[in-house]
Amino acid sequence: MDEFSFIDLIKQKTYRQPSIIRGIGDDAAVFRQSSQDIVTAVDTFVEDVHFSRSTMSPFHIGYRSLAANISDLSAMGAKPAFYLVSIVIPSSWKEDDLDGLYKGMADLGAAYQMDLIGGDTVSGNELALSITVIGFVNSDKVRYRHTAKPGDVVFVTGTLGDSAAGFHILTNPGEYLDQAYYSRRHRMPTIRVDFASELENLSRVTLNDISDGIANEANEIAEDSHVNLTVYEEKLPVSQNYNQFPESQQSKWQLYGGEDFELLGTVPSQDWDELKDIADRTQTPVTEVGYVSKNTDNGHYVWLVDRQQTNKLLEKKGYTHLK
Ligand SMILES: Nc1ncnc2c1ncn2[C@@H]1O[C@H](COP(=O)(O)OP(=O)(O)OP(=O)(O)O)[C@@H](O)[C@H]1O
Ligand SMILES: Cc1ncc(C[n+]2csc(CCOP(=O)(O)O)c2C)c(N)n1
Ligand SMILES: [Mg+2]
Numbered sequence: 001m002d003e004f005s006f007i008d009l010i011k012q013k014t015y016r017q018p019s020i021i022r023g024i025g026d027d028a029a030v031f032r033q034s035s036q037d038i039v040t041a042v043d044t045f046v047e048d049v050h051f052s053r054s055t056m057s058p059f060h061i062g063y064r065s066l067a068a069n070i071s072d073l074s075a076m077g078a079k080p081a082f083y084l085v086s087i088v089i090p091s092s093w094k095e096d097d098l099d100g101l102y103k104g105m106a107d108l109g110a111a112y113q114m115d116l117i118g119g120d121t122v123s124g125n126e127l128a129l130s131i132t133v134i135g136f137v138n139s140d141k142v143r144y145r146h147t148a149k150p151g152d153v154v155f156v157t158g159t160l161g162d163s164a165a166g167f168h169i170l171t172n173p174g175e176y177l178d179q180a181y182y183s184r185r186h187r188m189p190t191i192r193v194d195f196a197s198e199l200e201n202l203s204r205v206t207l208n209d210i211s212d213g214i215a216n217e218a219n220e221i222a223e224d225s226h227v228n229l230t231v232y233e234e235k236l237p238v239s240q241n242y243n244q245f246p247e248s249q250q251s252k253w254q255l256y257g258g259e260d261f262e263l264l265g266t267v268p269s270q271d272w273d274e275l276k277d278i279a280d281r282t283q284t285p286v287t288e289v290g291y292v293s294k295n296t297d298n299g300h301y302v303w304l305v306d307r308q309q310t311n312k313l314l315e316k317k318g319y320t321h322l323k
């Protein structure tokens, strides 16, 4: 199959978004938007860095790659609308594999009324996928990392450490409880689209999505907001039977594992009840894990109160490229 028949194959027959003027088929895509702010992000996924063929099917690779991108839109409070896919295809990837990969993206895209409106196709030595997402948010309702204030409640959605636990199961075959659940949390992470966009009526919410690990993302909020964050280790939510994993790994995965694509945020304490209502309405588990305080010496610290009630500095470390 050549490049052009491939593009024909992956092209949507119809589009869902009303603002689309031209999707796939010209030098670029066109959409028209007047009343909302446009939010856009790109993330790249490379074989043997972000996924391996032994732990992920092509469908999973497509699904998770788009999920990771949509997660960034949610972390901005935006609703997803469009995506563009740039792909490097090695000769070992057959038509069926590519079909599965695009189906993974298309299934998730369809669930959120997204349209695939463009991309690029080249051949190369290993599979690499770069997805650009575009979303909309009502003017001035974008949720940034720099808006946390002393007194805010710190919260997370869902549970932490599941993706790393799922990866552990997939790479260390054995007998585990809830094996299918954990594998799914790694391969098809839950994203918090409805919760994030329904926060719109709250006057102030700080959001960041957990791609590298909560230690990293909490530090990003502290630095950008010029505040300190305190997080209680015993409050960090875990899934059922999480205690089956090696004890030395449990807290490491929760703090530094990454790829959970849950949201870490802060909200003024008077809005906590309203946030909980929105969480209930959108069936999103939300847990209070700590609080924001004033930073007194420009250090922007994240403190972790461990299970022995000892205050420790939670360093900004997690998954980093170009170490
Ligand atoms: N190579 C690059 N060129 C231009 N801007 C970049 C580049 N890499 C990252 N950025 C920008 O830096 C900021 C932080 O990017 P980063 O990738 O760390 O965030 P993220 O996508 O939320 O995290 P992750 O990639 O771990 O999911 C974003 O504004 C991003 O657009
Ligand atoms: C085969 C394989 N090896 C390692 C990992 C773990 N991993 C890769 S990238 C990343 C952080 C997010 O990346 P980015 O910052 O690029 O979004 C993590 C935790 C994996 N998923 N698969
Ligand atoms: Mg990125």
Ligand SMILES: [Mg+2]
Binding pocket: 071, 072, 075, 208, 209, 210, 211
């Ligand atoms: Mg992010």
Ligand SMILES: [Mg+2]
Binding pocket: 211, 212, 319
């Ligand atoms: Mg990263």
